[in-house]
Amino acid sequence: MKKILLFAKLTMREAVRKKLIWVLGGLTLLVLVLSAIGLNRLVETGMKGQSESDILQATSFILILIMFAYSFVLALSAVFITVPSIAGEMETGTALAILTRPVSRAQFLLGKWVGLVVLTATYVTVASLAEFVVVNLTTGYTPPHPLMFIGFMVAETVVILSLALLVSTRMAPIAGGVIVLGGFMLAWMGGVAVSLGRQFNVDALITGGTITRMLLPTDGMWKGAVYSLEPAALIAMARAQGADGIGNFPFFSLSPPSAAYVAWTGAWIVGILALAIRSFRHREI
Amino acid sequence: MTLGTSPEIDSAIHTVGLSKAYGAVRAVDDLSMTVPRGEIFGFLGPNGAGKTTSVKLLTGLSNPTSGKAWLLGKPVGDVPTRGRIGYLPELFRYQGWMSAVEVLRLHCELADVPMGRRKTEIEQALVLVGLADRANDKVITFSKGMQQRLGLGVSLLGKPDLVFLDEPTSALDPVGRKEVRDIIVELRSRGITVFLNSHLLSEVQQVCDRVAVIDRGRVVAQGTMAELLGAGEIRIQVTDLDEAGMQAIAPFGQAFRSDEWLTVVGVAPERVPDLIAELVRLGARVHAVERGRQTLEERFIQLLERP
Incomplete structure (x- = not known):
């Protein structure tokens, strides 16, 4: 455990020292300021005089859009921080001096994972x-x-980060990054496919989409995050309009992911980590 | 009951039939060798001979296709034993965003160096490798040579019993090389076994007690430096020595003649004066006597000559 924490601390210190956190922080601040200005203008001028429920609806939708951008940036950052963390250290040789010390490869990998998750x-x-x-x-x-919302966003990031770590045990940084991001986009498309399938009663779309959502539960977690941002009135209104399919589009969700799906996501993360450890143990350096 | 001894337990390194294949290519082929404790062992071979692969097999970074190896009496891969081993990789890279002291501190933690000893060990390592005045500078600002020095310092943390140095002077200038040679000799005086992987034959000849020469994954020669370089070979410039005289000196060793030069192989050093006295007694005139020792480079090239 001591060694896992040592690698976790090392990973966090590296991110802070390499100024990555500061760049991300700066960009976030910019988004905060811009969204403050934008929302203020909307309320003060754009939607002035409109009903409170209209403003509420617009605001909640804008918040979801902003958070979607966050989730995308987060996924990108998670991939580009994680993938070089193992593959890069193997390529440069930094890992050589470390892995000949009295530490197991599982400790090295789990330490990185804990650091990145924190x-x-x-x-x-x-x-x-x-x-x-x-x-x-x-x-x-x-x-x-x-x-x-925070819980689902963290879960989404942990899913993608764990997959990136697994890929990183075997592939070069750029190739690994492309594969994980490709998977992330596919899962997102899978979510859209399920929505379309439901709306137009196309079973193939539902099945295909569901399989993708099982294989990579990022979009499922995103749907949970979206749901937690929707005011109850909005969901009730959508239900009243009989929305089922359309209500499940990327920026709207009528219901949170089922407990079983959340449990599956947890098991998925544990499974991927176990695979990553196994893969890294057998990796020739 | 008596305690038995075996090379697996007693040696610093012992390998039996260690092999590593990458597809059809046998990078290391049936490597069997024994490195006694407390010696400097030179591991030589041309480019691509399998030297670095062998080191990776021994340090547990790579798994053998077949064969076995023991380090300090324990099978390779034994995690606690790794705390007694230092390693300077051929590809030496340390965290550029850290200072030299931070890298050393990290490796103290990794090597389980007791808290109370860390500060002293780090200071000693920095002084030993000549980086004391750059201790707090970021590694990214270091030259290659300085990074290699840092790597040497890292490999010596935790007072290891066995140190693997893979081309430890590849990035150093002649002064740096001399300093590293002195450090290696000092390590031996402290009882540390040094496994030195090097191209620089003169360097190996100067410091190593024992060597193995590897070519295309196989050991082509191994032994003490004296054994490998034909100790006991003596060259004598001599005239007035007839065939009977040649036969008379046969008990001293195998004798060959080429014009005025007589080469006798297998003479024990303490018998050289007796040999000269015998030649004089036989009526031969001795003009010069010299040890016919090959350089390691000559021997190396001879060993690698391909038919």
């Missing part, structure tokens, strides 16, 4: 809370389940 979870929490504060100050709106 880093991204911290970022998600701080950035999301800051955005919620901005939205609240400018429009008076607070999303219904902010903590649940």
Whole structure:
């Protein structure tokens, strides 16, 4: 455990020293400021005089869009931080002096994973809370389940980060990054396919989409995050309009992921980590 | 009951039939060798002979296709034993975003160096490799030679019993090379076994007690430096020595003649004066006597000559 924490600390220190955190922080601040200005203008001028429920609807939708951008940037960052963490250290030779020490490869890998999870979870929490504060100050709106949102966003990032770590044990950084991002996009498309399938009653789309969502549960977690940002009134209105399929588009979700799906996601993460350890143990250096 | 001894337990390194194949290519082929404790062992071979692969097999970075190896009496891969081993890789890279002290501190933690000893060990390592004045500078600002020095310092943390140095002077200038040679000799005086992988034959000849020469994955010669370089060979410039005289000196060793030069192989050093006295007694005139020792380079090239 001591060695796992040592590698976790090392991973976090590296991210801080390499100024990655600061760049991400700077970009986040920019988004916060821009969204503050944008929302303020919307409420003060664009939608002035409109009903409160219209403003609420617009605000919640804009918040979802902003958070979608966050989730995308987060996935990109997770991939580009994680993939070089193993593959890069093997390529440059930094890992040689480390792995001949009295540490197991599992400790090295798990340490990196813990460090990356703590880093991204911290970022998600701080950035999301800051955005919620901005939205609240400018429009008076607070999303219904902010903590649940953070939980799903963290889960989505951990899923992609674990996959990136697995790929990193075998592939060169750039190739690995492309594969994981490709998978992330496919899973997102899978979510869209399920929605379209439901709307137009196409079983093949539903089946294909569902398989993708099982293979890579990023989009499933994103749907949970979206759901936690939707005001109850909005969901009730959508249900009243009989929306089923359309309500499941990338930026809207009528229901949170089932407990079984969340449990599957947890098992998926554990399984991928076990595979990564196995793969790394057998890796010739 | 008596305690038995075996090369697996007693040696610093012992390998039996160690092999590594990458598809059809046998990078290391049936490597069997024994490195006694407390010696400097030179591991030589041309480019692509399998030297670095052998080191990776021994340090557990790579798994053998077949064969076995023991380090300090324990099978390769034994995690606690790794705490007693230092390693300077051929491809030496350390975290560029850290300072030299931070890299050393990290490796102290990795090597389980007790907290109370860390500061002293780090300071000693920095002084030993000549980086004391750059201790707090980022590694990224270091030249290649300085990074290699840092790597040597890293490999010596935790007072290892066995140190693998893979081309430890490849990035150093002649002064740096001399310093590293001195460090290696000092390590031996502390009882540390050094496994030195090197191209620089003169360097190996100067410091090593024992060598193995590897070519295309196979050991083509191994032994003490004296054994490998034909110790006991003596060259004598002599005239007035007839055939009977040649036969009379046969008990001293195998004798060959080429014009005025007589080469006798297998003479024990303490018998050289007796040999000269015998030649004089036989009526031969001795003009010069010299040890006919090959350089390691000559021997190396001879060993690698392909039919």
